[in-house]
Amino acid sequence: MSALEPVIGLEVHVQLATEQKLFCADSTAFGAAPNTHVCPVCLGLPGALPVPNRQAVELAVRAALGLGCTVHERSVFARKNYFYPDLPKGYQITQFEEPLATGGLLEFDAEDGGVGTLRIRRLHMEEDAGKSIHDRHPDSTAVDLNRTGTPLVEIVSEPDLTSPARARACLEALKRLLEYLDVSDCNMEEGSLRVDANVSLRPAGTVDLGTKTELKNLNSFSGVEKGLTLEIARQREVLAGGGEIHQQTLLYDERRGQVRPMRSKEESHDYRYFPDPDLPPLVVPASEIEAARDALPEKPRVRRARFRETYGLPDYDAGVLTADRAVADYFEAVVPHAADSKVASNWVMGSVLRALKERSLVVTDFPVDPEALGELTVLVEEGTISQNTGKDVFERMLESPGTGAREIVEAEGLAQVKDSDQLAGWVEEALDAHPDEVERYREGETRLLGFFMGEVMKRSRGQAEPGTVNRLLREKLGGGEG
DSSP states (O other), X not given: OOOEEEEEEEEEEEEOOOSBOSSSOOBOOTTOOTTOSOOHHHHTOTTOOOOOXXXXXXXXXXXXXXXXXXXXXXXXXXXXXXXXXXXXXXXEEEEOSSOSEEOOEEEEEOTTSSEEEEEEEEEEEEEOOOEXXXXXXXXXXXXXXXXXXXXXXXXEEOSOBOSHHHHHHHHHHHHHHHHHTTSOOOOGGGTSEEEEEEEEEEETTOOOOOOOEEEEEEOSHHHHHHHHHHHHHHHHHHHHTTOOOOOEEEEEETTTTEEEEEEEOOOXXXXXOEEOTTSOOEEOOHHHHHHHHHTOOOOHHHHHHHHHHHHOOOHHXXXXXXXXXXXXXXXXXXXXXXXXXXXXXXXXXXXXXXXXXXXXXXXXXXXSOHHHHHHHHHHHHTTSSOHHHHHHHHHHHHHSTTOOHHHHHHHHTOSOBOOHHXXXXXXXXXXXXXXXXXXXXXXXXXXHHHHHHHHHHHHTTTOBOHHHHHHHHHHHHOSSOO
């Protein structure tokens, strides 16, 4: 048998960042008591009519434009008919033959260091279903309908991906883009971003597609990569043994590290799509589409390239800083006040990101404003305070929002001492206190210079200027330098 290569396509469901559902005014807030965010519309009660949420449409258009899709002025809502306990109407309102947008392209960093691309087939709007809960009651399943009617976009790709690693990298790029666009928080733990993956195998170098299976229950990007790896291995084994792949839907069990059949995979005709009679065609005027296009923010890959070119940052720094739009905004606000852009990058990637993680903060609530951090970097770089003192001042700034770095340095007398006479006094004290170590140094044990530096710093409470101290120590100690 010739070598087989995987072919992977993605279907990504993204919850739009609205406060209300797609066709009613119920809240989309996560974590409410079961079945409290419901009404006659999302429950499908007789006589209740849906009304589209304008904000959801605007966010869907923004997502489509951000992906380079063609947004159609006219699209149609359809009913997708199937029966399941978490679907109270017996159908889902979605889009089928006439979606909101088609075409498009997503670029991502491929595992070989190059740029990968994923073609977008379509992006359409739809409402979410409810949630079945299997661990609430023994031997029975409960249903929570709070999510019913939550606005989603479904992004359907072409089968362009050739490895699980590429699928993961692509999804990470998609998540970052959607967050930059303020379309969704993409919180996978809360179900704001959910992934189904289609995979098949074919002889390497051919264009025909094999029989595909669909993987569901992929709750993390690592889960996508692991689940696809398992399914590809399973398909290889089946084909190597002379068997056939059957089109079916599979569940990925991350805890057990296995995929298992869920049901045979449905075709579109199984859902009996037809235009929803309660909803007229969705019309988005060309003027609104162009206004939305003009208002798009800078995309993360473009911003990363600009950070390299404008600020002279290494690719690693630019990648870390632009991974989150708010962090990138913060960095750019620091730069005008900082010693230089690389110094600003080091502080943001180090102290700032560490503080955000340790304190479970978001950038918009960060207590150190960009101008204050920039001032701190200047104090360190000009030698007013040492690097270590700078870190201590940063901690004080975290505890005292709105307090400037220079204000703290002056109030607490933290500025480095550069006066040679005062430094010479501390050097003499350190050497007089350790005559044995002085003799060992002069006999060639030069590593003791660090010991003497530490002793001087103790006496100065960390305020001695290191460069001058180093020079004075070498002058006083004399021998041992050769």
